[in-house]
Structures are given as structure tokens and as C-alpha cells.
Amino acid sequence: MAQVIVVGGGLAGLSAAHTLLERGANVLLLDKQGFMGGNSTKATSGINGAGTQSQQALGILDNVKTFFEDTKKSARDLARDDLIRVLTGRSGDAVNWLQDRFGLDLSKVSRLGGHSQPRTHRGDAQFPGMVITYAQMERLEDLAVSNPDRVKIVKKARVTKLVKDESGAVIGVEYVHGGNTETAHGPVILATGGYAADFTENSLLKKYRPEYFNLPTTNGDHCTGDGQKLAISIGASGIDLEKxxxxxxxxxxxxxxxxxxxxLAAEALRxxxxxLLDSKGQRFVDELQHRDYVTGKMWENKNHPIRLVLNGRASKDIEWHCKHYVGRGLMKRFDSGEALAKEFGVAPEVLKKTFEDYNQSVRTKKDPFGKKFFxxxxxxxxxxxVAMMTPVLHYTMGGLEIDPESRVLDTNGKPIPGLFAAGEVAGGVHGANRLGGSSLLGCVVFGRVSGDSAAAYLLQAASAAVQKAGGRLSALSGQLGSGAAPAPAAESTPASAAGAGKAPGGEYTMEEVAKHNKKDDVWVVVNGQVLDVTNFLPDHPGGEKAILLYAGRDATEEFNMLHDPKVIPRYAPDAVIGKVKA
Incomplete structure (x- = not known):
């Protein structure tokens, strides 16, 4: 079968790519970044699912109907029911697919704000978004090496135009790679993410929510609404862009x-x-309310800074997150209530009363702020x-209008042939407010739906070509069978396949490593190896600051908390310049 072009290498694009391969289609994946993963790798709480294997093993009585109702309520009845049905109805299958196909541990299930049942899945270690995305990313890159006729990946490829034929169908893209403009042909799945870091001249954020334009964001600088702008420019309909x-x-x-x-402080911490305590050491909100509600109460409260406080039991339950935040200097540990009160600048009796009042709510289940789950x-x-908190731009519910088959709709409500969308680039799924844990879910569910739809579209196009040619097999040349998909002029191969990185050479003392601690000259030590990561800074999915925090230092503990050892030889072999001198 001919190729489908997937634009975007985050979880939505990866899920679409794997589904296309399962359906027999070939894949050309174009990613704007030098390192795939997008914001999906930053997701810290988990992925929602109703009726999953993990829930059944834990005796959690959840179902699709309840999940649908929770989502609709969170959306303020402003999302489309047909899209919510797809999201929630396929949620259990999505989580099971990740576990069965990619061997992921998603056995822990917790309850986030706005959920009436525990349904947010994660494993024992690392950020779930990183674990889920890396598993798909590495599998796809391995396939690009073992079966290049089926999978091609081009990184640092910026799509600039959607190409249409005379009938108005999308038949390909133009993209810039290595300074050259290239053209690729095939139906297109847009999985480019949102626009919560759209601080560009033609910003969607500034156009639709100017009052938010100066807020900080959790998004990488690649989230500038590229897919939305490309599709709207050819007649696609935008929906809920102000949300x-x-x-x-x-x-x-x-x-x-x-x-x-x-x-982002994972919602799982709450x-x-x-x-959540204000500067006077007092509660002011149900910590498990919807995100927009909690944000509003934080803005209403004039006693700043607001702090998130975890006790010993909560700290143990989410120990890895706490250790990670402490390591990054974003969270502090205190060994007593007296030390905590000193941090707040209040008398110990103040915090004692806050805890006593809360314990009364736990015992009576009557909380002054309406909390129901303790x-x-x-x-x-x-x-x-303890960590200080502030509201941040996080997710854009608005995007391209799609139907339940992930087909992008035009301004007349009709599908644009050959164009599909998945993940945050698509709107109408979450209404006015997205539930925590549903971002990864939306990526996987609609990634799989778009993959199914694009594969079916290819099959229909091939069938039409056969009929038009009177059944001549020659009409299928280059479209069916085991023939290779059209190759892009320039393509990127995973570092592990390229075979050659620099062979580790010299030996360096830690004193010498410490001298390389600036943005234009960054060395770090990982597991005894010395890495020059200066050129890798712009491509790091966690942002430059995550690396610069360890510039000139040994980053082994933090690295091993987040990454598998094979990450360096696979993605950054050229960064290894030597080893630490004993």
C-alpha cells in the first residue's frame, strides 16, 4: 500500500504511525524537532482508561458511561458528544493496547481531579508520558532501520504547505529540510500539537486569548499552532480556539x-x-476540583505564594516525582512540622490547626471546600x-474540527479528503476544560482512529484507481504490494542505525568538566562518560534548562532516573567525547 504522511512525532503521530503499519500502509513521518516526542514526553500523571485490565485487577468498578459523564461535566457541556464517545469508548482498549503491544507497566491507577473513579494509569517509575512515548518512538525507529521500505523518518522537517489536487483533496505536503524545499505525496495526518507556546507574530493565542499571552507556559517552543494554521489556510474549520x-x-x-x-507539577501529586496552602498556611480550595476551578481560586486568593504540600504518605506514594523535583531545585523536603512552619513564616500552631481542620473533614466527609475524596x-x-505553585498555560482544547473518524472538516462541515488530525491539534473533544490524564489518552485514541481512517482512505483510493483503469494491474504500480514508498530527498536515520558515533577518546578530570558550564559550551558526565551536549540543547525534549542545571557536573543520578542507558548511543552518540579520569 502507498504511504501516509504523518506530520508530528509526538504520541499522537507515533500512535497513528504504528496503526498505519498494522493496517498495511507505509509511513513517512515528518517531525519539526531534532528529537521526537514533543510535549507527550512531559506528561507526568498518566493516561486515563475505563474498564482496563489494570482496573479489573485492582477491583475498580469503572465503566465507559461514567467516564463519558465525567468528561462531559468537565467540558462544561461544550464538547461534542460524538467525540467524547470515541475518547471514552476506546479508552480501555487504548491502555490495553499500550500494555500488550509495547510491554508497558501501567498497573498503578489513581484518581485525579474531576474523576469519579480512579482511572489514571501509570507504572512504578519515570514519567508515564516519557515511558509511553519512548516505547513507541524506539519501536518506530527500529522499524525505520529494519524495514526502510515501510517506514521513513525525517527530523528537523518543517511542513510549510498542504498540497491539494483539482478536486480539493489533500495529496501531500511541502516541507523544508536542510535548507531545501521538498514535496512528499500521500494523504496527511496532522499531529502537530497545540498552540500554548504560540508567541509568534501571527499567534493564535494572542488572537483568541490575549489576556493569557504573557502567562508562563509548560509547552516546548515548537507548540506554535503549525497544523492548525496550515489546515485553516486551505479551508479547514477551527473550533473552540478560545478555549x-x-x-x-x-x-x-x-x-x-x-x-x-x-x-509542571503532576496532578498526581494532588x-x-x-x-494547596496559601502564604498564611491555610487551605482555600478542593485540591481535586477541575483545573480551571482550582486556577480561579488561586487567582482569587491574595495570599501568595501558593504552595503544594505533601505529607510522608503522599511523598512515599509518588516518591519518584518528589525526588526528581528536589533534584531540579523545584521542591524542598522538611523533616518536621516545625521546619515546615518556618518555611511558611507562620507559627507552628497555625499549621497544626490547618491539619486538624483537614482531619475533621477526613473523618466526617464534610469539607468546607467541598472535597469528597481523601x-x-x-x-x-x-x-x-513542598513546592511553590503558579498557574501556567498548559493545553489548548481548541483546534481543527474533526469528525469521529478523525477526518478534518471544512467550513461547510464536510470532510476534506485526504486530511486527518489527531491529538492536541484537533478541537471539540474536551470542551472548556480537559480532564487530567486525557491528553495522553486523546493522543493514543485519535492517533489510532486517524491511522485506521487514513489506511481505509488509501484502500478506497487504490480501489477507485483499479476501476478507473478497467482493472489493469499496471494502474496500481507504486501504490500496492511490497513496493517502496516514494523516498524523501533527505531523510534522517536513528543514531543507532547510523552506526558511527565518535569513539570515546580522551580522559577528563571533573575539574576540567566543571569549566564547561555555559550555554554555548556544555559538558556533563553520565555513567562515567563525558558528553559535550552543546549542540543537543535545542533538541532536548525537556528543554534547555533541564540540561543546563547539570552543566559542568555529574548528571548520572538524574539521567538514570529518567532514561534507559541506550538513549545515549541511540540518540546522541556524537556527544560522547571521552570518560572521566580516575
Whole structure:
């Protein structure tokens, strides 16, 4: 079968690509970044699913109907029911697919804000978004090496135009790669993400939500609404573009409090029992309410800074996250209530009363802020993890209007032939407010739906070609069978396949490594190897700051918390310049 062009290498694009391959189609994946993954790798809470194998094993009585109702309520009845049915109805199958096909551990299930049942899945270690995305990314890159006739990946390829034929069908794209403009042919799946970092001259954010334009964001600088703008320029319909989600818990770096890009505090931290306290050490909101509600209460409260506090039990339940945030200097640990009160600048009796009042709510299930789900009582004699919070631009619910088959609709409500959309680029799924845990879910569900639809579209096009040619087999040349898809003029191969990185050479003392600690000259040490990561900074999916924090230092512990050891030889072999001198 001929190729489908997938634009975007985040989880939505990867899920679409794997589904296309399962359906027999060939894939050309074009990614704007030098390192695939997008914002999907940053997702910290997990992926939703109703009626999953993991829920059944834990005795959680959840179902699609309940998930549908929770989603519709969160959306303020502003999302499309047909799209919610797809999202929730295929959610259990999506989670099971990830576990069965990619061997992922998604056995832990928690309850996030706005959910009436625990349904957000993650494993024991690492950020679930990173684990899920890396598994698909590595599988696809391996296939690009073992079966290049079926899979081609081009990184640092910026799509500039959707190509249409005389009938108005999308038949390909133009893209810029290595300074050259290339053309690729085939139906197109857009999976380019949202526009919550769209601070460009023609910003969708500024056009539709100018009051949010100066807020910090959790998004990488690639999230500038490229797919939305490309499709709207050829007649696609945009929907809910004014619906932009501000997440209540962005982590404030005490060393750089005004940073434009902020790291997200996983909603799971509140899901395991974390409390939001103002500068007077008092609660002011149900921590498990919808994101927009919590954000509004934070803005209403004039006693800043707002802090998220976890007690010992909650810290243990989400230990990996706490260790990661502490390592990045975004969270502090305190070994007593007295030390915590000192951090707040209040008398110990103030926090004792806050905890006593909360414990009364736990016992009576009557909370002054309306909280319904609790994780046990609090003790003043405990350990605590604490971080300062601020609302941040996080997710754009608006995007391209699609139908339940992920086909992009035009301004007359009709599908544009050959054009599909999946993930955050598509609108109408989440209405006014997205539930936590549904971003990864939307990527996987609609990635798979778009893959199914694009493969069916190819098959229909091939069938039409046969009929038009009177059944001559020659009409299928280059479209069916085992023939290779049209090759792009310039393509990118995974580093592991390229075979050759620099052979580790010299030996360096830690004193010498420490001298290379600036943005234009960055060395780090990982597992005894010295890496020059200066050129890799722009491509790091976690942002430059994640690397610069360890510039000139040994980053082994933090690296091993987040990554599999094969990441370096696969994605950055040329960065290895030697080893640490004993």
C-alpha cells in the first residue's frame, strides 16, 4: 500500500504511525524537532482508561458511561458528544493496547481531579508520558532501520504547505529540510500539537486569548499552532480556539521565578493527597476540583505564594516525582512540622490547626471546600515535600474540527479528503476544560482512529484507481504490494542505525568538566562518560534548562532516573567525547 504522511512525532503521530503499519500502509513521518516526542514526553500523571485490565485487577468498578459523564461535566457541556464517545469508548482498549503491544507497566491507577473513579494509569517509575512515548518512538525507529521500505523518518522537517489536487483533496505536503524545499505525496495526518507556546507574530493565542499571552507556559517552543494554521489556510474549520487551559500547578523555580517556560507539577501529586496552602498556611480550595476551578481560586486568593504540600504518605506514594523535583531545585523536603512552619513564616500552631481542620473533614466527609475524596489524616510530626505553585498555560482544547473518524472538516462541515488530525491539534473533544490524564489518552485514541481512517482512505483510493483503469494491474504500480514508498530527498536515520558515533577518546578530570558550564559550551558526565551536549540543547525534549542545571557536573543520578542507558548511543552518540579520569 502507498504511504501516509504523518506530520508530528509526538504520541499522537507515533500512535497513528504504528496503526498505519498494522493496517498495511507505509509511513513517512515528518517531525519539526531534532528529537521526537514533543510535549507527550512531559506528561507526568498518566493516561486515563475505563474498564482496563489494570482496573479489573485492582477491583475498580469503572465503566465507559461514567467516564463519558465525567468528561462531559468537565467540558462544561461544550464538547461534542460524538467525540467524547470515541475518547471514552476506546479508552480501555487504548491502555490495553499500550500494555500488550509495547510491554508497558501501567498497573498503578489513581484518581485525579474531576474523576469519579480512579482511572489514571501509570507504572512504578519515570514519567508515564516519557515511558509511553519512548516505547513507541524506539519501536518506530527500529522499524525505520529494519524495514526502510515501510517506514521513513525525517527530523528537523518543517511542513510549510498542504498540497491539494483539482478536486480539493489533500495529496501531500511541502516541507523544508536542510535548507531545501521538498514535496512528499500521500494523504496527511496532522499531529502537530497545540498552540500554548504560540508567541509568534501571527499567534493564535494572542488572537483568541490575549489576556493569557504573557502567562508562563509548560509547552516546548515548537507548540506554535503549525497544523492548525496550515489546515485553516486551505479551508479547514477551527473550533473552540478560545478555549485554552491554564493549569493551576506550575512549579516556580526559586532561582528563576519569572521563567517563561515552567515545569509542571503532576496532578498526581494532588491525587495522592497533596494540599494547596496559601502564604498564611491555610487551605482555600478542593485540591481535586477541575483545573480551571482550582486556577480561579488561586487567582482569587491574595495570599501568595501558593504552595503544594505533601505529607510522608503522599511523598512515599509518588516518591519518584518528589525526588526528581528536589533534584531540579523545584521542591524542598522538611523533616518536621516545625521546619515546615518556618518555611511558611507562620507559627507552628497555625499549621497544626490547618491539619486538624483537614482531619475533621477526613473523618466526617464534610469539607468546607467541598472535597469528597481523601487519602487519610495528616500529622504535624511527619516529613513533608513542598513546592511553590503558579498557574501556567498548559493545553489548548481548541483546534481543527474533526469528525469521529478523525477526518478534518471544512467550513461547510464536510470532510476534506485526504486530511486527518489527531491529538492536541484537533478541537471539540474536551470542551472548556480537559480532564487530567486525557491528553495522553486523546493522543493514543485519535492517533489510532486517524491511522485506521487514513489506511481505509488509501484502500478506497487504490480501489477507485483499479476501476478507473478497467482493472489493469499496471494502474496500481507504486501504490500496492511490497513496493517502496516514494523516498524523501533527505531523510534522517536513528543514531543507532547510523552506526558511527565518535569513539570515546580522551580522559577528563571533573575539574576540567566543571569549566564547561555555559550555554554555548556544555559538558556533563553520565555513567562515567563525558558528553559535550552543546549542540543537543535545542533538541532536548525537556528543554534547555533541564540540561543546563547539570552543566559542568555529574548528571548520572538524574539521567538514570529518567532514561534507559541506550538513549545515549541511540540518540546522541556524537556527544560522547571521552570518560572521566580516575
Amino acid at each position: 485554552v487551559q491554564v493549569h493551576p500547578t506550575g512549579l516556580v523555580d526559586p532561582k528563576d521565578p519569572d521563567a517563561k517556560v515552567k515545569f 491525587g495522592v493527597g497533596g494540599l 487519602q487519610g489524616e495528616w500529622s504535624f510530626n511527619d516529613i513533608f515535600h
